[in-house]
Amino acid sequence: MLKKRNHLTLSLIAIAISFVVASIVMLLSGINPKIFFLSLFRTMTGVNLQAIGKENFFNARYLGEFIQISLPIMLTGLSVGFAFRTGLFNIGAEGQVIIGGVGAVIIGVLFKLPWIIHIPLAILVAALFGAFWGWIPGILKAKFGVSEVVVTIMLNYTALYLGNYLIKALPGSDNQKTVTLASSALLQSDFLRSITGNSRLHWGFIVVILALIIYHFIIEKTTFGYELRAVGFNRDAAEYGGIKVSSRIAYSMAIAGAFAGLAGAMLSLGTFDYGRVIGAFENYGFDGIAVALLGGNTALGVFFSGLLFGGLKSSQSLMQASGIPLEIANIVSALIILFVAMNNGLDYVLDRLEARKRKKNETN
Amino acid sequence: MKKFLTLALVLLLSLSLIACGGEGAKEEDKPEAEGPQSETIIDNEEVDKDSLEEITIGLVTDVGGIDDKSFNQGTWEGIQFYAKKFDLPASNIGYLQSTSDADYIPHLSQFSEDKKDLLVAPGFLFEESLKKISADFPDQKILFLDAVVDAPNILNALFAEHEGSYLVGVAAALKAQDAGKDTVGFVGGMDFDTIQKFEAGFEQGVLAVDPDMKIVVDYVGDFNNAEDGQTLAAKMYDAGVYVIYHAAGGSGNGVIKEAKDRVQNGEDVWVIGVDKDQYSEGVYEGNKSVILTSMLKGVDQAAYDVCKLTAQGKFEGGTVIYDLKANGVGIPADNPNLTEEWTKTINEFADKIKSGETVVDPVPSRVK
Numbered sequence: 001m002l003k004k005r006n007h008l009t010l011s012l013i014a015i016a017i018s019f020v021v022a023s024i025v026m027l028l029s030g031i032n033p034k035i036f037f038l039s040l041f042r043t044m045t046g047v048n049l050q051a052i053g054k055e056n057f058f059n060a061r062y063l064g065e066f067i068q069i070s071l072p073i074m075l076t077g078l079s080v081g082f083a084f085r086t087g088l089f090n091i092g093a094e095g096q097v098i099i100g101g102v103g104a105v106i107i108g109v110l111f112k113l114p115w116i117i118h119i120p121l122a123i124l125v126a127a128l129f130g131a132f133w134g135w136i137p138g139i140l141k142a143k144f145g146v147s148e149v150v151v152t153i154m155l156n157y158t159a160l161y162l163g164n165y166l167i168k169a170l171p172g173s174d175n176q177k178t179v180t181l182a183s184s185a186l187l188q189s190d191f192l193r194s195i196t197g198n199s200r201l202h203w204g205f206i207v208v209i210l211a212l213i214i215y216h217f218i219i220e221k222t223t224f225g226y227e228l229r230a231v232g233f234n235r236d237a238a239e240y241g242g243i244k245v246s247s248r249i250a251y252s253m254a255i256a257g258a259f260a261g262l263a264g265a266m267l268s269l270g271t272f273d274y275g276r277v278i279g280a281f282e283n284y285g286f287d288g289i290a291v292a293l294l295g296g297n298t299a300l301g302v303f304f305s306g307l308l309f310g311g312l313k314s315s316q317s318l319m320q321a322s323g324i325p326l327e328i329a330n331i332v333s334a335l336i337i338l339f340v341a342m343n344n345g346l347d348y349v350l351d352r353l354e355a356r357k358r359k360k361n362e363t364n
Numbered sequence: 365m366k367k368f369l370t371l372a373l374v375l376l377l378s379l380s381l382i383a384c385g386g387e388g389a390k391e392e393d394k395p396e397a398e399g400p401q402s403e404t405i406i407d408n409e410e411v412d413k414d415s416l417e418e419i420t421i422g423l424v425t426d427v428g429g430i431d432d433k434s435f436n437q438g439t440w441e442g443i444q445f446y447a448k449k450f451d452l453p454a455s456n457i458g459y460l461q462s463t464s465d466a467d468y469i470p471h472l473s474q475f476s477e478d479k480k481d482l483l484v485a486p487g488f489l490f491e492e493s494l495k496k497i498s499a500d501f502p503d504q505k506i507l508f509l510d511a512v513v514d515a516p517n518i519l520n521a522l523f524a525e526h527e528g529s530y531l532v533g534v535a536a537a538l539k540a541q542d543a544g545k546d547t548v549g550f551v552g553g554m555d556f557d558t559i560q561k562f563e564a565g566f567e568q569g570v571l572a573v574d575p576d577m578k579i580v581v582d583y584v585g586d587f588n589n590a591e592d593g594q595t596l597a598a599k600m601y602d603a604g605v606y607v608i609y610h611a612a613g614g615s616g617n618g619v620i621k622e623a624k625d626r627v628q629n630g631e632d633v634w635v636i637g638v639d640k641d642q643y644s645e646g647v648y649e650g651n652k653s654v655i656l657t658s659m660l661k662g663v664d665q666a667a668y669d670v671c672k673l674t675a676q677g678k679f680e681g682g683t684v685i686y687d688l689k690a691n692g693v694g695i696p697a698d699n700p701n702l703t704e705e706w707t708k709t710i711n712e713f714a715d716k717i718k719s720g721e722t723v724v725d726p727v728p729s730r731v732k
Binding site for chain 2: 069177200272314316
């Protein structure tokens with residue numbers, strides 16, 4: 001299908017509509033939407049518009065936290081997006097994040113190495129663990145035609161429990177967490193902390209920038225990426241054209257898993273400095289679906305939509321403290337996804353509006 | 365045009381749906397207006413309202429949320445009770461709900477930057493975050509419930525669960541004796557020292573009433589696995605256990621469910637609840653419940669007390685143990701399933717503990 005409007009326009013319209021609808025919801029619930037937007041702006045820039053000129057109008061901690069929170073969901077966005085481009089639906093990013101995080105923790109707990117080896121090794125292992133977890137549904141799909149949706153959903157649960165088991169089995173772990181990881185494996189930095197008012201900003205942003213570039217390069221610039229996209233457009237035609245579809249599917253899922261595994265490394269080595277036993281899914285993978293959808297599965301799109309969803313997520317503290325309940329931000333996120341998913345319908349409505357305008361102009 | 369109308373209608377309908385949803389969420393989210401008064405908080409000290417500073421209090425919940433029927437909710441009720449009793453403006457108290465443990469640090473930082481007079485963190489899950497926050501904000505007064513972080517600005521409130529468990533042990537033994545049964549059971553969440561305190565107190569309470577009573581002990585290995593809890597309870601009831609005391613969080617819901625199923629099938633079995641009065645969770649018919657009684661943890665009492673201390677300017681870092689004497693543990697005031705005579709006996713045992721005549725050992729005989 002050839003689109004007359006590009007994805008960017010439709011996404012921006014979807015965001016605008018969802019903000020409008022959310023504002024109506026807030027008004028109906030007796031909340032001033034202005035507070036919502038001011039909080040969101042303050043979270044994403046650190047600037048308090050209501051206190052310009054006064055001292056403390058800028059708080060760098062908000063900025064640092066905002067970037068820090070956006071990092072893993074950008075990576076899961078890349079993960080889901082990569083699979084999408086090959087026509088696969090990776091609901092398993094959640095599990096790949098968990099397994100990747102466990103991989104990083106294992107390296108952080110068991111090894112004592114100089115940081116120049118330790119950090120890259122921990123990140124690499126996280127990516128490999130995630131890749132393996134993505135490769136399983138990929139190979140099952142390629143060899144036996146098993147639906148990757150079903151397998152990835154089941155593997156999410158497997159990852160949750162296996163991950164907790166492995167975390168508890170590491171030396172020194174208690175029921176809730178591992179020992180503190182070797183500092184040589186951590187992405188955390190006192191320097192970044194100090195310039196951002198003690199936020200949890202860490203070096204992981206470099207990993208994310210590299211991941212965005214690699215994603216763009218593989219998908220847009222290589223033959224391999226071209227083949228993947230061809231498989232995504234039309235599997236039979238790709239097969240006919242001489243592309244080894246089944247191996248491409250397995251590769252695609254493995255690479256998608258690697259991106260999600262990196263998100264796990266961000267959490268284990270950056271946000272926290274210990275491995276955690278988690279009771280339930282933390283929705284990084286599911287956020288990734290929304291990010292990929294809004295970002296149109298391109299590197300740049302994922303970057304910006306990751307920032308938006310990261311902003312909504314990290315504005316929670318400020319919003320709740322200003323009396324906006326937790327549910328409002330959830331409603332906004334849900335509305336954005338809803339309107340983006342409706343982009344065909346949106347396109348149709350816009351067409352009709354334009355047609356009517358043209359008609360009006362003609363009659364005049 | 366027809367299509368457009370349909371589209372508009374659909375949009376309108378979905379809007380109204382969302383609006384309703386928003387409204388519901390809001391009501392649920394603001395229980396402070398006329399939330400139920402806590403009947404569990406005791407304060408015998410008469411204080412002049414004017415001598416108290418008008419403080420601001422911030423609570424950060426763990427992932428359970430504000431309406432978890434447990435720690436978060438109990439703590440919030442304590443804070444609300446304080447605010448109501450001393451006419452604090454509603455805007456002086458507030459909470460931030462966490463959706464994941466990654467939220468703890470930003471939430472705690474938010475309230476610290478807002479310069480709340482007291483920051484409250486309920487539950488041991490906050491341990492790692494509080495280590496960082498207490499260093500980042502050395503002037504922030506913090507109340508930490510149920511675990512210990514050593515910092516000059518943190519007041520840690522611990523609870524003497526073994527003393528409360530002793531009392532429900534007494535209740536279990538009295539009930540079993542009355543029915544001519546000889547076995548009671550304990551289901552724990554995970555087998556480590558904190559939960560072993562519950563087991564120890566229960567064991568000693570049961571044996572204080574009847575030294576020949578048999579006590580079956582087992583652990584689920586998880587606090588959030590109701591299915592495994594139910595399986596374990598079924599095993600125990602099949603083996604002739606009459607009353608089960610659970611200290612297993614969410615897994616305990618499975619124990620309660622198993623008891624409800626059995627009672628509905630004509631069997632006679634009982635459960636003792638934990639942390640909050642769980643009577644309503646055990647209701648199977650009308651007003652009848654399988655919950656014999658519950659072991660209460662007075663997080664509300666601790667929150668209330670520390671709010672008051674802060675307002676009096678008496679807040680000090682360190683560790684306080686909320687025992688039976690301090691109303692930190694106990695059983696509900698109202699126990700429909702206990703006779704008056706039994707309640708009297710239980711209170712006698714409670715007085716002995718309060719006076720120091722009976723000392724409850726926090727370590728179970730199994731571990732020694």
